[in-house]
Amino acid sequence: xxxxxxxxxxxxxxxxxxxxxxxxxxxxxxxxxxxxxxxxxxxxxxxxxxxxxxxxxxxxxxxxxxxxxxxxxxxxxxxxxxxxxxxxxxxxxxxxxxxxxxxxxxxxxxxxxxxxxxxxxxxxxxxxxxxxxxxxxxxxxxxxxxxxxxxxxxxxxxxxxxxxxxxxxxxxxxxxxxxxxxxxxxxxxxxxxxxxxxxxxxxxxxxxxxxxxxxxxxxxxxxxxxxxxxxxxxxxxxxxxxxxxxxxxxxxxxxxxxxxxxxxxxxxxx
Amino acid sequence: xxxxxxxxxxxxxxxxxxxxxxxxxxxxxxxxxxxxxxxxxxxxxxxxxxxxxxxxxxxxxxxxxxxxxxxxxxxxxxxxxxxxxxxxxxxxxxxxxxxxxxxxxxxxxxxxxxxxxxxxxxxxxxxxxxxxxxxxxxxxxxxxxxxxxxxxxxxxxxxxxxxxxxxxxxxxxxxxxxxxxxxxxxxxxxxxxxxxxxxxxxxxxxxxxxxxxxxxxxxxxxxxxxxxxxxxxxxxxxxxxxxxxxxxxxxxxxxxxxxxxxxxxx
Numbered sequence: 001x002x003x004x005x006x007x008x009x010x011x012x013x014x015x016x017x018x019x020x021x022x023x024x025x026x027x028x029x030x031x032x033x034x035x036x037x038x039x040x041x042x043x044x045x046x047x048x049x050x051x052x053x054x055x056x057x058x059x060x061x062x063x064x065x066x067x068x069x070x071x072x073x074x075x076x077x078x079x080x081x082x083x084x085x086x087x088x089x090x091x092x093x094x095x096x097x098x099x100x101x102x103x104x105x106x107x108x109x110x111x112x113x114x115x116x117x118x119x120x121x122x123x124x125x126x127x128x129x130x131x132x133x134x135x136x137x138x139x140x141x142x143x144x145x146x147x148x149x150x151x152x153x154x155x156x157x158x159x160x161x162x163x164x165x166x167x168x169x170x171x172x173x174x175x176x177x178x179x180x181x182x183x184x185x186x187x188x189x190x191x192x193x194x195x196x197x198x199x200x201x202x203x204x205x206x207x208x209x210x211x212x213x214x215x216x217x218x219x220x221x222x223x224x225x226x227x228x229x230x231x232x233x234x235x236x237x238x239x240x241x242x243x244x245x246x247x248x249x250x251x252x253x254x255x256x257x258x259x260x261x262x263x264x265x266x267x268x269x270x
Numbered sequence: 271x272x273x274x275x276x277x278x279x280x281x282x283x284x285x286x287x288x289x290x291x292x293x294x295x296x297x298x299x300x301x302x303x304x305x306x307x308x309x310x311x312x313x314x315x316x317x318x319x320x321x322x323x324x325x326x327x328x329x330x331x332x333x334x335x336x337x338x339x340x341x342x343x344x345x346x347x348x349x350x351x352x353x354x355x356x357x358x359x360x361x362x363x364x365x366x367x368x369x370x371x372x373x374x375x376x377x378x379x380x381x382x383x384x385x386x387x388x389x390x391x392x393x394x395x396x397x398x399x400x401x402x403x404x405x406x407x408x409x410x411x412x413x414x415x416x417x418x419x420x421x422x423x424x425x426x427x428x429x430x431x432x433x434x435x436x437x438x439x440x441x442x443x444x445x446x447x448x449x450x451x452x453x454x455x456x457x458x459x460x461x462x463x464x465x466x467x468x469x470x471x472x473x474x475x476x477x478x479x480x481x482x483x484x485x486x487x488x489x490x491x492x493x494x495x496x497x498x499x500x501x502x503x504x505x506x507x508x509x510x511x512x513x514x515x516x517x518x519x520x521x522x523x524x525x526x527x528x529x530x531x532x533x534x535x536x
Contacts, residue, residue: 063290067297072487075304079506083308086397090335101333108342115349122356122378130381134521157423162430169425174525176359176376199431268376270361270525 128266129229129257131247133172136239138249140257148256151239153232153248154269160197168193170244177223177267182258186220186230188212193244217251219258223267229257303498307506311460312394319405334401343401344536347408351533352378355410361525362410365463365510366535367391372514374525382525384518387468392508395461395536403536410531411457418453418523419482450478451519454486455532462509463532465523467516510534 041047095101123144130139133154140148155171190210195202203209217231232238232248242248247269249257261267333339348366355362356378364373367389374382395403416422431437455463470476494504514522526532 067293070297071300072484072491075301075491076487078301079304079308080393082305083312083393083398083506083508087340087400088335089337089340090332091337092332092335095332095336101336101339104333105339105342108339108346112342112346112349115346115353119349119352119356119378124379128379130379132382132521134524135517157425159425159427160430161427163432171423171425174361174527196430197437199433199435199437266377266379268379268381270374270376270381270521 124266126265127260127262128268129261131172131267131269133174133241133269136241138247138253138257140260142260147260148253150250150253152253153234153237153239153243154241155243155245156241160193162196166196168196168244172243172245172247172269173225173227174269177227177269179221179261179263179265179267180224181222182261182263183220183222185218186216186228188216191226217249217254219254221258221261229267230254300495300498303503304494304506307494307504308394310503311506311508312398315394315406316399316402319402334399340400340404343404347404348533348535350408351410355531355533358531360527360530362531362533363522363526364533364535365512367396367510368535372512372518372522374522382518382521384514384522387513387515389513390511391536392510394506394508395510395534406459407534407536410533411459411461413455413526413528413530413532414458415456416453416523416528417456417486419450419478420453420520420523422524422528448516450475451516451523452479452482453519453523455526456507457532460505460507461534462507464509464511465519466511466513467519468513469516 125143127140127142130141131152131154132138136152136154138150138152139146158170160168160170188211190212192202215233216228217233220228220230222228227245227247229247229249231251231254234242234248235250238248238250352364352375355364356375359377361374361376361381364371364375366372370386370389372384372386373380451465451467453465455465457463466479467475470479490507497504
């Protein structure tokens with residue numbers, strides 16, 4: 001190395017390089033401290049070892065991370081390349097003229113017509129109500145047309161648990177239901193959980209304390225299993241999941257629904 | 271002057287080199303096996319749903335590349351699948367990639383409509399043999415499991431008061447809390463439907479999505495690595511990745527039953 005630098009400096013000391021504006025000479029001067037620093041660095045074996053270890057560690061970590069990223073993100077992309085080739089459409093003219101082809105297509109078209117008729121028949125022309133328990137909204141339909149929508153309150157998803165490990169879960173059931181009965185000025189016959197929830201002793205089955213007047217609004221529509229669509233005195237909670245499973249509505253909406261739906265009308269809850 | 275010993279690579283260097291070679295070879299082997307996986311899945315689907323399996327003649331093959339025929343069988347498959355689901359009283363989902371809609375239905379009645387912002391489907395589903403895919407999708411897909419960032423049923427446990435002195439009336443629920451909604455519906459036939467909320471306004475939401483996606487990738491990769499280690503082709507799951515408004519994504523996830531049915535129209 002030393003010989004090299006001597007040779008280099010010798011060649012630069014020629015007559016053409018002795019001009020004051022000599023760029024290569026400047027760079028040589030600049031390289032000298034770097035070179036001496038490198039020599040010093042290499043002479044310190046401990047430092048070299050530490051630097052080597054750091055570099056190897058960084059390289060290993062880098063390689064490992066890139067391999068993981070390659071496996072996690074790039075391999076699935078590569079796998080997609082082999083995952084299918086689009087059907088080449090030929091639309092064979094000779095085939096299109098054949099009777100067998102026409103017959104096959106006509107059979108499928110008939111199937112489609114039949115299935116479409118069947119499918120459309122599922123949507124009733126009668127009145128029905130749709131209740132969205134996630135957003136706490138209702139949608140009332142008549143003759144397949146939306147006639148009213150608004151806020152309601154549905155089950156709170158609270159699980160009431162006693163020390164004796166008795167449990168009640170307050171959620172509105174989902175699926176297809178229908179109106180079992182319609183009542184005006186309904187009276188709430190409080191079930192056991194209504195007393196448990198307030199820390200009261202459970203009274204006998206037909207005790208007068210079980211009957212509460214005026215809390216269910218002017219109308220109630222039973223949908224089975226004890227669940228009802230009714231009014232509420234807690235109107236500020238409409239649009240929120242706060243009930244024990246029934247669907248609460250405001251007075252105006254409840255009246256329209258009561259007058260629109262008949263016994264047997266469908267109630268779709270999701 | 272360097273001695274002869276200095277020119278020889280040390281044992282450590284050789285070991286490192288061997289390790290790098292083994293590691294690189296394994297990655298290459300894993301990549302090749304992963305690329306073989308979709309072909310394997312495609313072959314299985316063909317075996318199960320090809321027209322030959324349903325007893326059709328071989329000379330029908332020209333019809334399988336006819337656009338009018340393919341359009342009709344797709345529509346028929348979609349209706350067939352819809353009718354099967356409509357006959358139940360359960361809530362089901364209809365995903366229509368043709369018009370980017372995702373509708374919840376009960377007994378043939380649309381109860382909730384949502385519009386997909388964007389979607390990405392596995393090439394097997396979009397570019398695969400249309401005749402076979404239509405045959406596969408003519409029966410509804412059934413959910414076998416789901417992974418989600420939200421609870422299916424947000425149940426809160428409340429201990430009953432021992433007496434009236436302990437009773438506290440219910441407080442108004444806090445509806446301002448919006449949790450990120452991302453979930454994966456895994457079908458019994460292996461198809462995976464990823465639903466992501468399209469809103470990514472908050473950094474925390476992006477972070478949740480990243481963690482959720484990374485967790486799924488790690489799980490899937492681990493499963494694949496276990497299979498590859500015993501020289502088996504890893505399982506390939508055709509997928510559908512959908513971006514929906516958060517509220518729609520939440521409604522669908524909360525509404526669809528645990529083992530609910532889904533019809534896919536491509």
